[in-house]
Structures are given as C-alpha cells and as structure tokens.
Amino acid sequence: MEYHYSHLVDPSSYDNEGLCDGIPLRVHRNSDLEEMGTIRLRNDWNFFVGPLPITSGGSMGPIYNFTSVTMPECRPDRLELVSYMVELGFLNDDSLDTTKVPEDVALTGEMVYRRNEGIDKAMIKDRKSGEGQILANFAKEMMSIDPERASEVMKYLRRDLRVRHNGIKFKDFDDFLEYRVVEDSGSDFLIALSVFGMRLTIPREEQQTCFELTRPVWAAAILTNDVQSWDKEYKFTQMQDKTDMTIMTNGIWVLMKQHSIDIEEAKRRVLQKVKDFVAQYVITLEKNKTRQDLSLDSRRLIEAMQTLSDLQLNRIKNGWPSHIVQVQPCHLHGTHVNGAEGTHISGIETPDPLLMEHLLDLDHAVIHAPARYIQSLPSKCIRDKAVDALNVWLGVPEADIIQIKQIINILHNASLMLDDIQDSSALRRGKPSTHTIFGTAQTINSAGYQIIQAMNEVRKLNDPQCDDIFSEEMGNLYKGQSLDLFWTFECTCPSIEQFLKMVDCKTGGLFRMLAKLMIAKSSLTSTPELATLMTLIGRYFQIRDDYMNLTSSDYAKQKGLFEDLDEGKYTLALIHAMGTAPEEQERLLRNILAQRRILGKLPLDHKKLVLDHLELCGSMDFTVTALEKLHTAILKEIEKIDQEYGQQNTLLISLLSTLKV
CATH class of the missing domain: 1.10.600.10 (Farnesyl Diphosphate Synthase)
Structure with a gap:
C-alpha cells in the first residue's frame, strides 16, 4: 500500500510495551484539519447539547491526535469531517465519567435515551435533541460530498446508536468476546467511516471477508479499551447501586468471574490476549500483501485497519495502560469547580501558571471562525475544476492535487475576506460578508492567519x-x-x-x-x-x-x-x-x-x-x-x-x- 498523506514515526521515540509489535505508528500530515473538525464539534456540542463533559479529553492528544494516527491515510479533504464524528464518539463516551456528581448520571441517562431514538426524521425535527441535530448536520454534510459511501456510514451508525445494556450474562470469555466484536465494537461503522475517509470501493462480495480478516484488530481494540476504561466502568456501576456486579460488560470482569482471579491478574491476561491478537493480525497483514483474490481497495482497507484501534488511542491520549493516572477534576488552580476555595487538584500541588513555561494551547476556533464561515458559503469551485482540467495534461499525483486545491482555496477565501473589507461589500455569495459578522479587525486577522496556513501547506509539497x-x-x-x-x-x-x-x-x-x-x-x-x-x-x-x-x-x-x-x-x-x-x-x-x-x-x-x-x-x-x-x-x-x-x-x-x- 502506498502512503500519500502520512509519515512514519520513529519507533525509538515511543514505547509500546510489546502490546502492538509489528504495527507501525503513522501520523497524518494534516493534523490541523483534524483539530478544526474537533473544535467545530465541541462548539456544536456546547450550542446544541450543553457544557462539555467535565472529564472530556477528546481526540486531541499531547503529542499526536487520535484520527491523525488511527486514520493516517484519510483524504485531507475529508479529514475534518471524519474527525468531527470521532470527537462526537469521544464526548458520548466521556459523558459517562464516574467522577461526576449523581445528577450527571441522570443527564447521561437522558443522552442514552436520545441515542436510542436513532437518527429518524422525528429525531431530527426534535429541536430538544441536541445530539440528533448534530448527527443530522453531519449526515447532510457527508451526503453532499459522497452520497454512496455516506449512506453506508449512516446505515451502520444508526444501527450502532441503539442502547446497549450492561445486563448481558456470558457463558465464558469466548462468548463475551464474540458478542463484543460482532455486536458492540462499532466495527462496521468504523470500517464504513474509513472507507468514506479514504474513498475506497469495497465490492459487496468482499465485505464480509474484510470483516473476518480484521477480527483480531477489533478484538485487540476492545480488550485494550476494557483495560483503559475499567476504573470508570467499575465506579459507574457502583454509583448506580448495582448489587449484581455480574452484569458488567468488561473483559476483565468476565475473566475474574470465570477463573476466580483478582483484578490485576485479569488485567494481565487481557493484555496478553491483546498481544496475541495483534500477532495474529501482523501475520494477516503479511499475507495480505500477496493476496490475489481480493481487490486492491479491499487489501488497502485491511492494511489500514491495523491503526484503527484503541491501541493507538492509548499512545496518544492516556499513555499505555500501566501509565494511566486518574486525576479527579475537583479543584482547578486552587478553586473547587463549584467555586469553593482550595489549593490542590485532587491532592496534587497545582503549579503557579505565572511561572509555567508550557501552558495549554489557545483555542483555534476563534481565529478559524471567519474563514470557516466564508468556506461554508455556496461556491462554483471554478479553481478546483481548473486544477482537474489542467491535470489532463500534467499527470500530477492525486495527493499533490488535493494539497494544491487546498492551498488555492485557502488563499482564495482569504482574498475574498480582504476584498469585501477593502470594497465595503455587504454581501458575498448572497450572504452577509464575513466582516459584517465577525468585525473588520477579526476578519483581517483571520485572513492573515489563513495566508500563513496556506504557506505551511505549500511547504508540505516538499519542493x-x-x-x-x-x-x-x-x-x-x-x-x-x-x-x-x-x-x-x-x-x-x-x-x-x-x-x-x-x-x-x-x-x-x-x-x-x-x-x-x-x-x-x-x-x-x-x-x-x-x-x-x-x-x-x-x-x-x-x-x-x-x-x-x-x-x-x-x-x-x-x-x-x-x-x-x-x-x-x-x-x-x-x-x-x-x-x-x-x-x-x-x-x-x-x-x-x-x-x-x-x-x-x-x-x-x-x-x-x-x-x-x-x-x-x-x-x-x-x-x-x-x-x-x-x-x-x-x-x-x-x-x-x-x-x-x-x-x-x-x-x-x-x-x-x-x-x-
């Protein structure tokens, strides 16, 4: 498989503790597009749903971002939208944070109820359903880009959004894992999202084969997630005053009950199974290189799935399982989240921000907002069409074509923002001009930043x-x-x-x-x-x-x-x-x-x-x-x-x- 949009990370720069030997770490070259999608979703969540979950970490990591690593070959023109959906999944998951007060459990229950409604028209029309509105907007945007592949994404998303109960009892670990892989991993949805992001075409007769061949990576992802989320799930179950703890749907708990072992031994066995599944998939990947019975896109998908797992999430978001430290967000800079005075964060000394060299990055949403607005306005895409037409003569590789289109569109939109200010134009493409909404000063600043962004994109052409x-x-x-x-x-x-x-x-x-x-x-x-x-x-x-x-x-x-x-x-x-x-x-x-x-x-x-x-x-x-x-x-x-x-x-x-x- 040729890699157009990502680069390899030096293996000596990270330690996988043997959990995914043979699985290389690749990172998308356009992580900034993922951040735009993530920030846009968070803004939409604030607007349509409410405040972000207090423990939300989201998909942006301290070193690499989640989608940039798990889908490193996602087409740049689709990365922002794919990241938008991934971040929605994280916020749904993080809303179950067990460190929150009991009232938040009720809020979570309401969100689960909303999820149970699916994305039917009734849900879309219901303005009280914030997540439904987000999903409706997401579906509309996907369909406008690629209706056929978007339909597959939405089909599996609708199926996976039904409520899952923590009340299923399993005969043994194998029974548990079969249920999780087939019914509870979201694998079909994530495969469809990858197919959309990479613009692959998987023949109908090969789809089941692709799923079967990728089973080990889904099993590894599920079990890694079980280790990562154990503390949260266990405490959440306790908060619900469950007397029958056998209903936990977590591999650690299933092994504990089946073999009468303690938590640490169950975790050790789960992680060993992760290593075994990854080893199986490495063999599958090697065979995949020479298979003649599958189409090129099917083989590309099988290779791409090696990174689409929560194994990578632990590298980016939380470190490896043995490194996870849970910090309760009870206090922030000496003040409790409810306003009470304090001097610690969960017993950990809080550094003085005045003396800290490395502070949290500023939110990019503000500087991107004017540019995002003008990008949202209808356009005839003349320059994109010109690029496609000239390529009849020039034979430029597709990855470079996408990059050049992005550069030209960034510059074109920046010039329109400045033109409208300089010409005192009230309208642009039938809508209010950018500066009449965001102000002249902010629009000029955003346009200047976009030109710098375009320059950065030019550098990625490596010429x-x-x-x-x-x-x-x-x-x-x-x-x-x-x-x-x-x-x-x-x-x-x-x-x-x-x-x-x-x-x-x-x-x-x-x-x-x-x-x-x-x-x-x-x-x-x-x-x-x-x-x-x-x-x-x-x-x-x-x-x-x-x-x-x-x-x-x-x-x-x-x-x-x-x-x-x-x-x-x-x-x-x-x-x-x-x-x-x-x-x-x-x-x-x-x-x-x-x-x-x-x-x-x-x-x-x-x-x-x-x-x-x-x-x-x-x-x-x-x-x-x-x-x-x-x-x-x-x-x-x-x-x-x-x-x-x-x-x-x-x-x-x-x-x-x-x-x-």
Whole structure:
C-alpha cells in the first residue's frame, strides 16, 4: 500500500510495551484539519447539547491526535469531517465519567435515551435533541460530498446508536468476546467511516471477508479499551447501586468471574490476549500483501485497519495502560469547580501558571471562525475544476492535487475576506460578508492567519520551487490589489493597459500559481507552457465578473445591485467610457464617481444613469467583444497544447463553456 498523506514515526521515540509489535505508528500530515473538525464539534456540542463533559479529553492528544494516527491515510479533504464524528464518539463516551456528581448520571441517562431514538426524521425535527441535530448536520454534510459511501456510514451508525445494556450474562470469555466484536465494537461503522475517509470501493462480495480478516484488530481494540476504561466502568456501576456486579460488560470482569482471579491478574491476561491478537493480525497483514483474490481497495482497507484501534488511542491520549493516572477534576488552580476555595487538584500541588513555561494551547476556533464561515458559503469551485482540467495534461499525483486545491482555496477565501473589507461589500455569495459578522479587525486577522496556513501547506509539497512560486505570485496578488485600491481611492482612471496588468497580477496570480505548482509536482518529463493560457483565463474571468455585475440579476442577488459602482471600481466598460465619451459625458461620470466617495455608495438612480452612459458610449458592447476575443484566444491556446501533447482537454473546454457570456 502506498502512503500519500502520512509519515512514519520513529519507533525509538515511543514505547509500546510489546502490546502492538509489528504495527507501525503513522501520523497524518494534516493534523490541523483534524483539530478544526474537533473544535467545530465541541462548539456544536456546547450550542446544541450543553457544557462539555467535565472529564472530556477528546481526540486531541499531547503529542499526536487520535484520527491523525488511527486514520493516517484519510483524504485531507475529508479529514475534518471524519474527525468531527470521532470527537462526537469521544464526548458520548466521556459523558459517562464516574467522577461526576449523581445528577450527571441522570443527564447521561437522558443522552442514552436520545441515542436510542436513532437518527429518524422525528429525531431530527426534535429541536430538544441536541445530539440528533448534530448527527443530522453531519449526515447532510457527508451526503453532499459522497452520497454512496455516506449512506453506508449512516446505515451502520444508526444501527450502532441503539442502547446497549450492561445486563448481558456470558457463558465464558469466548462468548463475551464474540458478542463484543460482532455486536458492540462499532466495527462496521468504523470500517464504513474509513472507507468514506479514504474513498475506497469495497465490492459487496468482499465485505464480509474484510470483516473476518480484521477480527483480531477489533478484538485487540476492545480488550485494550476494557483495560483503559475499567476504573470508570467499575465506579459507574457502583454509583448506580448495582448489587449484581455480574452484569458488567468488561473483559476483565468476565475473566475474574470465570477463573476466580483478582483484578490485576485479569488485567494481565487481557493484555496478553491483546498481544496475541495483534500477532495474529501482523501475520494477516503479511499475507495480505500477496493476496490475489481480493481487490486492491479491499487489501488497502485491511492494511489500514491495523491503526484503527484503541491501541493507538492509548499512545496518544492516556499513555499505555500501566501509565494511566486518574486525576479527579475537583479543584482547578486552587478553586473547587463549584467555586469553593482550595489549593490542590485532587491532592496534587497545582503549579503557579505565572511561572509555567508550557501552558495549554489557545483555542483555534476563534481565529478559524471567519474563514470557516466564508468556506461554508455556496461556491462554483471554478479553481478546483481548473486544477482537474489542467491535470489532463500534467499527470500530477492525486495527493499533490488535493494539497494544491487546498492551498488555492485557502488563499482564495482569504482574498475574498480582504476584498469585501477593502470594497465595503455587504454581501458575498448572497450572504452577509464575513466582516459584517465577525468585525473588520477579526476578519483581517483571520485572513492573515489563513495566508500563513496556506504557506505551511505549500511547504508540505516538499519542493523549494513551490515555495518560490508561492512567494512570487502572492507578491503579484498584493501589487495588483494595491493598484485597484489606489485608483478607487484617488478616483484616478487607469488606461486599459494598466487595468489589464492589474488583472494579470490580482486575478491571474492564483490561476498562474495553481498551474505552476502543478507543473512543479508533475510526474511527466515534459510539461506544456501554461503561463499565456493562465493569463488569458485570468483576464477573461475578471472582465466577465465585472460585466455580469452590471448585467446579471443573479449577480445582483449574490453581491448587490451594480455593486462595483458602489465600490468605485474601474472596470473595462467604465475605463472605455471615460476614454471615449465626449468631454461633457466624461465630466458627468467623474462627478457621479466623486459623489460615491462622499456618500459611501451610489443611489440607484445614479447607478442607472452610469449604465445609460455606458450603453451610449458603446462600452458594454466593447466589453462583450473583448470577452469574445479572449474566449477565442483561450480556445486557440488549448488547441495548440492539445496538438502538442496529443490529448484533447475536454474538461477545460467544458469549464470555459460554462463561463461563456
């Protein structure tokens, strides 16, 4: 199996105590995306359900994050959503924390009742069901990305969300383990989630075989979890005043009752069984490399399952079982959680935060919020489609394609956030602009942070040439924007040549960047020269956008009626009119634009007057003619490259046809 999205961790940097010998530790290269999903779920939990469980550790670990290790080959474009679901599972589990007061047991019971409702429409409509709303939103987002694989995830999730009782009595340990693996491990759901995350296709006739082959890893995961959660489950059972302790569904307890042994001996035997199951799976993995009776994706899934277990959770979240120290969160920095004064955390001296070098990391949710908002708005994904179309010629590996798309989308959204501030735009894609919700200062800060994030993503391409491309084109983008802002502020009309140069820098910059990055990562020995094509596409895209702003009712709904005139932007049509109109008409246009500076925007009748003069000067027809010339030139450039490489780029031609005026 080829690994595209993760890297190996040096085995000498951690100690697995022999519990998973032969299982390598890999970490996803985009752990920041997992953190975004985790933080988003926690915010949603606070909003829809209530305060986080007081003992919640969640999926973010002190060194590595859970999903980044258990699903290291999850596609980056799906990692955030997968992590969102994983974190929901952790919060459900952590809500059973036995150190909480008895009232919290009632709350937990209510949550279990909610889980029993499943995710039926009745549950989704019930606004009191916070978790139901979270699951509904999760399902909707998954279905929009990949309906077929999402349906499988939701099918098994619905099945696994039914209530599980701690009241089943088992004949022996084998009977217990069979029940846990088949009925109580969530294995089908987690396999479906992995298939979704990795975008695998598992033939129906091979699905049962995949499950059977992965049984040892699920057994190992279950037993490791039993050791980890023993204290919590035992105390929770005591809190419920259970007199019949035989109903505990935990491997340690089953062995204690079956063999009349104490807790420590039962734990030792459970951990030995973990080692045995892992050893079995290592043999399965070795055989899997040469199997011919399974599809490639089935074999990829079997290999991927080696990390999808709570074995990895212990590495990340709690250390290995012998290292787990339970600290009751009764006091925090000298103050009890109920407000009473104190000086310790469960008897442990609390360090003075003023003198601590390493404090808890700041929450990233605030700085990501404006960017997440604009990402949520509807988009035609033109740049993503352009990347896919160019790859017909360039043959860039899929992992790099995903990375380049992510870079371009981060930069595009950051530029939109800044553009809306600089242009005083109230609407973006038919919704309130980001700065009207989060404030100008916070939006600027978030946009700047996104640009740094994009730079970090470029570095992950591991190519100095890509770093130079990023730096050069980002510089061009800012230079182009500076001219656009200068002409607007000074009410100075540029020449058509100056305008086109500004467009080449500002709009063409991102198109050239994506093309250059793709060429740098191309697997081909010879690649086409795309600079001219990208410059022409950038010009077409900007001039078309300006034209549609003046003529399209759909654009008016998305951005506001004739918004470019409110912003005082000099478009190709306006520049043509200013340069060809008689002196009296030109003076009239200048006076109207001057009023925009005084009023902050133009009244509707002033806008209509400007449009009348643009028509009189033939400027709208001039713009249409310019777009037709550009369209023809782009098609010729595509045809030239097609002939040179012997492959017709129908994707790019199709994309261009959707933009034709």
